[in-house]
Amino acid sequence: MRILSIETSCDETSAAIVTNNSRSEVIVLSNVTATSSTLHATTGGIIPEFAAREQAKAIIPVITEALLLSRSISPTNIKTNYEKANKILKEDIDAIAVTYGPGLIGSLIVGVETAKTLSYAFGKPIIPVNHLLAHLYANFISSDVKPEKIEFPFVGLIVSGGHTDLLYFESHEKYQWLGGTRDDAAGEALDKIGRLLNLAYPAGPEIEKRAKKIKSPDIKFQSPMINSKDFDFSFSGLKAESARFIEKNKITEHLRNHICYAVQEAIIQVLIKKTIKAALKYNAKYILLGGGVSANQTLKNALVKELKKQKLPINISTPKPIYATDNAAMIGAYAAINPTAIEWKKIRSNPELYFA
């Protein structure tokens, strides 16, 4: 099965062609992403209307490039690109997968309506995909660094700019939401605190880079809800604590790095504690991380270290960094493993979509 997949839930416009060998091993033939993040770096955050306008411009060229690259055709000849892509879509593609939520309404509409039009025009079935679940399914994309086979049951931690959620998976079909953030997401907290520190948006990667420079930390922030009995998170208190600290102190370059360390550490500690608690409660064989914050190497290393320290035989899987942040390959990965198609007339963008 060869799938054209489309992702436009936030400020990226992404298209990919994927196929699968076995049910759980997804091969990416092409993955093309255009982002308006440089535009949003100048505004310090995403302006939904700007994002959707850029996506409306980018969507057809991005899909065209993904189709051509899936057959190793370089998209250099503007005159014939569309003709060739049209032929590839007709001949190679078995289904179209698209993110239908959650996300920004204007952005989702660009992807969903494009997918619908292509589904109708080319007679291909359409597979609606939940963006959050897809973040975890990025772990099923095959690559040289990820030869291992993920086993059930597993616990999934989604940590992105908009979400922080813990889930338990018994099988691909049977999963359960365990808890999530009550206010800001982990990535959102990093981005908002980054803004207070005058760091470019999105701030997560820069905060990690600066935190790495700290060998002996001077300051410590509280990990919110670290001792609560549930699987919920809360990061708005951390944002408030950091804001108070930043206001009270003269922010030198040295102190900025220490704040980055303290913020990252406070987030990592609570993520690790609750994820391991969930894995133990449900006898998980694997922990899967997904979402933009899972690109954070310090988080992964700290989780590995803690599992080792507690002598727990639980494996960890994180997506390759390019598949951790928003991308269409993960949408294709979810659809290839869970290929439930619906009629094009029935798909609707759902910005508030959560877990069924």
Ligand code: KG4
């Ligand atoms: O999954 P994603 O691309 O978009 C959403 O669906 O939200 O996640 C974006 C988030 C941003 O908050 C960004 O700061 C964070 O992921 N991020 C990181 C790193 N790379 C991206 N956070 C911490 N460390 C990183 N290396």
Ligand code: ZN
């Ligand atoms: Zn995302």
